Amino acid sequence: MAKVLNISLYIAKKLHTSSSKTFTPVIIKLAIASIALSITVMIVSVCIMSGYKGEIHDKITGFASNIQILSADNIDTYESAPVACTPSFLDSIKKVPGVVHVQKFIYKPGIIKTKTEIEGIVLKGVTTDFNEAFFKKNLIEGQMFRQLADSEMSKELIISTTTARRLSLKVGTKVAIYFATNRLTARPFKIVGIYETGLEEFDKTFALCDIRQLQKVNLWQPNDATGLEIYHQKEIETNILKETIVSQILPLEYTAQSMYQLYPQIFEWLSLVDVNVYILLVLMAAVAFISMTTALVVLIIERTQMIGLLKALGTTNSSIAGIFLFLSSRLMIWGIVIGNVIALSLCWLQQSFHFFKLNQESYYMKWVPIRFPWEQIIFINLASFVICFVSLMLPVVVISRTSPLKAIKFD
DSSP states (O other), X not given: OXXXXXXXXXXXXXXXXOOXXXXXXXXXXXXXXXXXXXXXXHHHHHHHHHHHHHHHHHHHHHHXXXXXXXXXXXXXXXXXXXXXXXXXXXXXXXTSTTEEEEEEEEEEEEEEEOSSOEEEEEEEEEOTTOOTHHHHHTEEEEOOOSOTTSSSOOOEEEEEHHHHHHHTOOTTOEEEEEEESSSEEEEEEEEEEEEOOSOHHHHTTEEEEEHHHHHHHHTOOTXXXXXXEEEEOTTSOHHHHHXXXXXXTOOTTEEEEEHHHHSHHHHHHHHXXXXXXHHHHHHHHHHHHHHHHHHHHHHHHHTHHHHHHHHHTTOOHHHHHHHHHHHHHHHHHHHHHHXXXXXXXXXXXXXXXXXXXXXXXXXXXXXXXXXXXXXXXHHHHHHHHHHHHHHTTHHHHHHHTOOHHHHHHOO
16 A cells, blocks of 8 residues: 555656646646635735724724723713712622723713814813723823822823814813803813824714813712723623623613624624625635646646556556645645745734835724734635645546546547
């Protein structure tokens, strides 16, 4: 058996390295190129999709957390009844397995006025335990808050680039923000920072300030807030954690909403993008299969006389099929390896140097994002191997039906 395999392997190597005036070398190169191209496109696609979804997810959770606890009276407006964020209530949420951070916030609509311009805005009041890592990463100018921990209320304000551009504002500018309560109330602020997330839902709407400013405007107590923002570990399922908090901790007057409920339009759009990627993966897998099958058919037709001669000499069908199995296996392995090298190299270069740019207004980011979902990459390689291996069964069928006499006379 080993001797038969050695003969098949020997002939396959000769065909692979053949320099004769046949189509074999060209077919081999085309087959390798087709498989490599398919692998490259599939891996690059999932890396881009993973990076894009990951960046959008990080932007949303960075700004609005994974889960928000709000008053059940009205969750569709920025003007809602307060949530009593007592220390004991906060501690009960922090003790839930998987929760890593909890912080209070207040949303308050207002009107920002300059000497020449006026525009609506929503202030988000934050506290000293504010998770500012996201905003530090997305801060374009200025700095983060310095006076949140002071005994007096901070008058510092962080606005978006969209607001700054529309109202011609810059760091250091003093502005007045007006609030409609029982009477028109004005609060002076000084801009200390300008951020840009790339998400229009946030950038055109929100500015950050000291939560105590908004508590005073609303005539709320120090523990009162619009709600709580909850951050959890990455491996935790958001909806499962939300249901745990609702069933075990929240009183009836409060409700919890996940980021998927808060911003459904964004995640629905991402789902549509997912469908496009899956279609592309299926098409590329079909290309790899067709390329491999076509290459084998051409190779077998070109070597029909050789097949007939080997059969006439008493070589078994399995031994002859083994020649083409070895040959096609080399094509498949080379194609997969080359495809992986090209795809991973391109993705690493894009991740490091951001060669390919995007229109941020349309895609929420300035360049094509890349992440390496290794589980999906491994699956693509295994699936491609299986698909190509299925195509290797073709020689067995064709060779078993080949007549030695007709094959020798074949021209």
